[in-house]
Amino acid sequence: MTDATITPVPSPPKTPLTEADPRTKKRNAAEKRFQYYGIAAIAVGLFFLIVLMVSIVRSGLPAFTQAVVSVDFTLTEEQYDEAEAQLFKTAAYQSYFNAVLREELRERGLDVDFDEAAIERILGKTGGTLREFFRANEDQLGQPVSFELSASSRVDGYFKGRVTREALQDSRFLQQSDLDLVDALADAGIVFSALNWNFITGADSGVDNPGGAGIGASVVGSFFMMLVVLFLSLPIGVAASIYLEEFAPQNKFTDLIEVNISNLAAVxxxxxxxxxxxVFIQFMHLPQSAPLVGGLVLALMTLPTIIISTRASLKAVPPSIREAALGVGASKMQAVFHHVLPLAMPGILTGTIIGLAQALGETAPLLLIGMVGFVARGYPDGFVAGFTDPNSAMPAQIYTWAARADVSFYEKAWGGIIILLVFLLTMNAIAIILRRRFERRW
Amino acid sequence: MDDQRIIERTTVMKDIKIAATNVNVFYGDTHAIKDVSVGIEDKAVTAFIGPSGCGKSTFLRCLNRMNDTIDIARIEGKIELDGEDIYDKRVDPVQLRAKVGMVFQKPNPFPKSIYDNVAYGPRIHGLSRNKAELDEIVEKSLRRGAIWNEVKDRLDQPGTGLSGGQQQRLCIARAVATEPEVLLMDEPCSALDPIATAQIEELIDDLKQRYSVVIVTHSMQQAARVSQKTAFFHLGDLVEYGETGHIFTNPEDSRTESYITGRIG
Structure with a gap:
């Protein structure tokens, strides 16, 4: 204050705009670095996604084909009566079949010798299948019937490259000489790879018959469960969120409920x-292994997800819309249902689909209510499925297959994953279409 | 020049539409409105002015019970509409709001078509028996909102696609569609440009033929231009209430004078 002399403030040195100063350079470098981190993160993510998809497709696609033996087989009535009169009936059918096969090979000029045991190793016990067919269809006697018999899992593996000559050790399952026969049959067009429809539409088989295992029954099981989940958790979840978000008073009790809902999502x-x-099985005595019970359990699991996302999207609707509606004399409920809810609909749908996708992939709760390792009623000619019929679900089915000893089941597990992903993508696509429609309307 | 006009304005005593007596509003522990008594005239424009946070919007929202939607708000005192206590237990706020319409600070049309925006109120109150009647109400309301000529060819287009000023006039049209007796306006021009503001002000002047209009505004010029009565709020108190001309030229309270001359606020 007493200092009278005023020292002039030196004006800052002029810096050209065309040249970045060190500080700017540092900032720009940081920004660049951050962008590279982001790109790197995305690249890593994409890489793993691609690896995952490729490995799923590579391991899973073989499950959709199956080596089959196609033979025209004629059984006369005399042969039928003769076979039925014997003590070992299926053995008789087996020998007829072998004779036909031998004849067929000779006709095509192939000179391969084989014994009954080789046929059994390649095709399994064919006699039983034949007998069952002709006993059920006696009118087919005397006429040529074309049979497509699935080859054993090792022969199937040989076709898919899973079993190789070099690695094969003679055993009661398959021998080197059998592969010669298979090659000859393949050249003759008697054995070939065909689309395995049974895998997509059929039900699970027992542990000893990987060729007959299908995921169809559990797809239906999963579908029923998803219906139960959707029709329970969506209305209940949305109603609960609307009440909590728009109507409920803010007090200790509702706070407690809120905290519990958030916690429930993490159970x-x-x-x-x-x-x-x-609750559902031991107390309420609902049927075990039923999609209804599975759906109920998964609906409970999905509720918190739906409630949380619905509340978030209700909160995101600007309060001015509510005020506008109240201002023209709408009741609170009219304001919510005419204006707020439609605007929140896309968000609610997103939350629902995330919840459903989660529920679709859930295995653990299904293990406990017995929806696992189940062969549906009616196997092998199809299956019986309904809300209360015992069934399995896709992830539980995949889990069952992955745990089985035969390598063919391993391949089925991967194939099942492909089906599961297709199911999931279909669900997501429907949700996206619905969301678009809602967005366009408003 | 403007001041001249205000002085020359004739003062005619009119019926009291809304009578508020000793109104206190609390937001939790905050005492937002302190013992306010005011009589709002029918078929006139009443302006509430005052610095930000003085409680003028809060008081406005008491008049159609919009504060009911805020959990922590508590209102004491008496507000009567045509002699009926609007805070009586038997009064349904929904019915009240149909009589006391409101226009908000930010234009808030529904994300629906222009037609549906205006038709929504009449629909939920059952004011029309058929489509033709509804069409008539919509056209009448849009005309009163001074926006008919601009939107008559695109009634099916979304109301949110209009310009800010048009949106606000649409909101006014929506508010008058339910045939209210009082129209509350909470800073209706604060988000608008001068030209749109002028249009709205002209509209407000028109509306007073039919309704009792209460307008909250930050702009003293606007209050001077459109209102017949002005109330000055400060820190929750109603400092002064009287003829607009009187308040702006010859305020009785020193705080009013300070505010209108720009020394506080």
Missing amino acids: PSIVFGILGLA
């Missing part, structure tokens, strides 16, 4: 499984 799914077992 391990196996806990829901135990709950389902205790």
